[in-house]
Amino acid sequence: MQNKKVAVVLSGCGVFDGTEIFEATLTLLRLDQLNCNVQCFAPDIMQHHVLDHRTGDLMPEQRNVLTEAARINRGNVHALAEANANDFDALIIPGGFGVAKNLSTFAFSGTDCEVNAEFSRLVQQFHQQKKPIGMICIAPTLLPKILGPGVSCTIGHDAATAGKIDEMGGLHIGCDVDNIVIDYEHKVITTPAYMEATRISEAAVGISKLVDKVIDLS
């Protein structure tokens, strides 16, 4: 029985302007099956925008990332500013456009993107403490900006996104949806999930492997 403490960072609620809900749920499910103690966090900032998920249309309203993220985990999400690596054994970040729109500007600025300072600080803190970091779907694109050049990671097989990771100093490695890429030196584990998945059961396989390896290395 493991009782590892794991921080999970969310970035809203819904794939197109926040956290990918299935990826977050599958992450939390596997962590719970491994008897981990989990705390979710999200930045207390406004979303970049709000999209109608059926039509893709911009909705004329504003929503808070932390408030919306709380919908996923039944209300139990803390402000990202309160997160401290000292309190945890590992960190996991599910994907969704929220990572590229709210936790960073990657969706708009690509290789010139900026990363949310609180988020960057937290990832660096886990890295400095040699604690494992799992990143899912589009999230690995931020690794070179946060940890500097030389981190191996995957977003699957999308050549354009992979090229941007390499351009920023990362080492992209192609990977199928049911697998993970492990950078043992940096203790970074990544999986493509919905960068490649065509159905939820596919995403579940890779995410479960990622969670298992993150806990194994913690």
Add this chain to the structure above:
Amino acid sequence: MQNKKVAVVLSGCGVFDGTEIFEATLTLLRLDQLNCNVQCFAPDIMQHHVLDHRTGDLMPEQRNVLTEAARINRGNVHALAEANANDFDALIIPGGFGVAKNLSTFAFSGTDCEVNAEFSRLVQQFHQQKKPIGMICIAPTLLPKILGPGVSCTIGHDAATAGKIDEMGGLHIGCDVDNIVIDYEHKVITTPAYMEATRISEAAVGISKLVDKVIDLS
């Protein structure tokens, strides 16, 4: 390999004013693992209200049930009015307060509640065609109103809610979170999920059993 066609009815996005996200995700995961073809539906109506899931406070805004439900399933949700039992082998309804606030008025009117007419019509249609119906968490409370007296079902062990089911003409049967209640005569399968669950892995066990039995009876 099964290729059963299953309709899933959502009622928003978030446990306190819509669909319980984990319950919906776990339902869709298990259906996909069983190779089912799934279509999600939600009513094109305004939510009863919008709650801040961290604080429980009422938020001064309005949201559409169908638009918000689309966040869960990556945009792929159709209007409930388009749902027809002729096109499907089975029906499943995850829980969350959306069932008691948007699909009905049970949260406010209890045993005097009214059920959304489109939703009631769809459930009755599946019942008339002798196709299995799975209801999760708080959703079974609506069965007596929709199908009339005599349906056996569970919401777990909550005496007050169980009493209301019996008062409306249902036959409540106590059930643990990792189990299901099967009414073979009515082809109705129910499980408590977050009416009893204290963690996501508990909800997953009961929901997986429910989905397996729904597909088995279809």
